[in-house]
């Protein structure tokens with residue numbers, strides 16, 4: 001059970017590695033941080049960091065250089081580096097992902113309310 005899960009993880013990882021075949025990726029290998037210039041070795045880190053291709057330090061940093069002269073932050077929702085302007089204050093989820101989350105919550109609430117109304121209506125109809 002555990003062995004097969006590990007195997008499928010490995011397969012997924014290999015697929016991700018072979019799927020991206022740009023030169024810089026090849027040169028730096030698969031288990032390196034996506035922050036330009038970062039040489040942290042991710043192979044000893046938890047699978048989460050390897051999968052997101054980010055080292056612990058950069059995943060937790062408020063701002064990291066994006067390699068194009070500006071600053072970025074690792075978005076926990078999108079699991080990628082996004083410009084600092086995309087965030088509110090020191091949050092680690094970008095505005096877009098927060099908006100998506102809020103929309104989902106609103107949708108869920110609306111659905112629950114609609115469900116509640118119809119249930120109440122059914123109950124009233126049954127009581128009459």
Ligand SMILES: [Zn+2]
Pocket residue numbers: 033034035038039040054055056057058
């Ligand atoms: Zn890094």
Ligand SMILES: [Zn+2]
Pocket residue numbers: 075076077078079082093094095096097
């Ligand atoms: Zn994001």
